[in-house]
Amino acid sequence: MKRRDTLKAISLTSLGMAVLPTTDLVAAPDPKPFKTTPARIPEEIERDKKIMADKFLTVAELATIGILADIIIPADGKSGSATQAGVPAFIEFIVKDMPHYQTPIRGGLKWLENHSNKRFGKPFGQITPKQRIEIVEDIAYPEDVKPEFTQGAAFFSQIRNLTVTGFYTTRMGFDDLGYMGNTPNDWQGVPQDVLDKYGLKYDPIYDKKD
């Protein structure tokens, strides 16, 4: 089969499929048909059904995660925010899929509430944005953190990693990053202007066509 025929055949199958918005993936209990990763074997579907039916994080915990996620990935001139990309729903799923996250995330949120109450007399959700940033400044730089904040910093790094992954694995994240792949193409090497910039060139063996 010639490459262009392959490309044609593929564009008729996979690429023609509609892509659902990310927020649909962790669905509220409604009568939609069950949806998870494509091409599952039965035991995988059973497991994902169970995970999605389970609850772990509370509404209040997810609200705090949403606040933190938007501090970590706010909207800027190039793209939207973490909550606009559905990050809390992603984290809600992941902590059920990977139970090793459950204690650090729940405990980290408790650490944050406790610290906020001590410092400002209110839980994290009720203090001002400026006060939140004061706390975040103390836990956002793991190599430069006061001894009393090390557990908070460890928690923040974990939330930061989950938020960054959750954001950049969406269409919004792809566009922000400028990722241009995951599509049929004919790789012809690094563009010439990039080769020139780095002072590199291809060996003549790559010019041979057979």
Added chain:
Amino acid sequence: MNLFEIKEQPKVYDVVIVGSGAGGGMAAYQLTKAGAKVCLLEAGGYFDPADPKYITQLKNPWESPRRGASTRTRPFGDFDAAWGGWDIEGEPYTAMPGTQFRWFRSRMLGGRTNHWGRISMRFGPDDFRRGSLTGIGDDWPTSYEDYAPYYDKVDRLIGLFGTKEGIRNEPDGIFLPPPKPRLHELMLKKAATGIGIPVIPSRMAMLTKPINDSRGACFYCAQCGRACQAYADFSSSSVLCIPAAKTGNLTLINNAMVREVLTDPNTGLSTGVSYVNKLDLKEYSVKGKIIILAASTCETARIMLNSKSARFPRGVANDSGIIGKYLNDSTGASRSAFIPALMDRKRYNEDGVGGMHVFTPWWIDNKTLDFPRGYHIEYGGGMGMPGFGFGGGIERVNGLYPDKNGNKKKAGGYGAALKEDIRLTYGAYIGMAGRGEPIPLESNYCEIDPNNVDKYGIPTLRYHYKWSENEIKQAKHMQDTFEQIIHAMGGVALGKKPDASTNYGLAQPGEIIHEIGTVRMGNDPKKSALNGWQQAHDVKNLFVVDAAPFVSQGDKNVTWTILASSWRTSDYITEQVKAKNL
């Protein structure tokens, strides 16, 4: 109802093959083409990379609720084609205290060819005679010349890209054009060759040009691990098993968990195999004139060791007692690095083929070193598709270098500045992994666990495997080499350099998934289970065509040699049947 009733198929097949991976698939393909009536038993389900119900290729990460993260069933990610993994429900294995082995299985048509990296290197002449060349290890009963014509045939039938390099122990094949290196690969080549470490185009089984009408050409999505719907890479299902079925001579039985090889108590010949149907949990048997095992190195040994009878009290074809011994996996160690020169890159699609476009073959004479065998280096990097884990550990990198405006920042952070750091560092990471040749040892083995059975009632394997100083010293050399290359690129190695406390990052036995050697070939029936045709010394109509027969594995991932040797054995079987010796 008699619970112990065995459902016997009255039909006697010319050949019964156990396992549909590279070895079993090739035997099924060759023997059905030769006109034999073949029954192929596979312990897992059906799989066809082109059938939409199995396709994960070209899906986006948000189509997985875990964004492609690994699961118990798919340890290499939610979109990986292969299901099964290290830890299969109801199919346990154990290891003796103080030893370890991790056993990866793919329970599906095509077996572990659904997972592998398509790295397709021939063994070189030296790889068949390491024992006599170095005084440590053993020679094969066969030589490169025995396999060379079959490597050629495999190259033509299946297809791979590469370049003729004329390196004596890295024999050239019949190659399709290689894909051009990505940017970081050009930088790696320049840096490594500058310090005397060769970097050459990789040799991998993707079709950069079409080779026939039934398979498409590569369209560079970098997702061979998800299986190719255009059949543009090699998987046993698409390239061997499905074409074998199209001959009309193949009976494929899926979900058949083989219990044992059946033998005639009078002649000692094999007569068939018994299996448990995983769907109805009933016992079945299927008869054949010739039995070929290709269930994978450890599963084949398990079947043979479990096939006990008055004639074969130690397991079928195991009069030597050698079966299970000399189990060996590739060594593996890795390191990653951050390359400042790659910050703030121009964006373009550089997915390429699934895996590396260049690699480093072994380049040093071991006489100058304190360990006896070599390794090759595989490279990773580039502007790949984000998946679960993307951006993880940014706090270990973004404090190292100034941003666009020359401001050095504290590591970690948040907000618009963090987003900018993610954009700046995207595509600025590389990884390298060594894959080396171990010394096969009699003291590394699998055996039948006296205390455990799987959920089908089949006795399970117990492993006994420890690395020797040879492999540990090799891993140390890998780590030193990785740092030299990283420094030559102007990069910064990430994490702490693995030291003696972790065996220099040497992977656990089994983790590289290159295990071989449990049913070794040899000329002496007292020291081997099979002759040089992969035919049992003790049972002339029993053959093994996976990697279990291999005496050693070189530093060459063994799939291409499995394919060549299975084809060679298939031709031998056809000749022997024609000559009425079988």
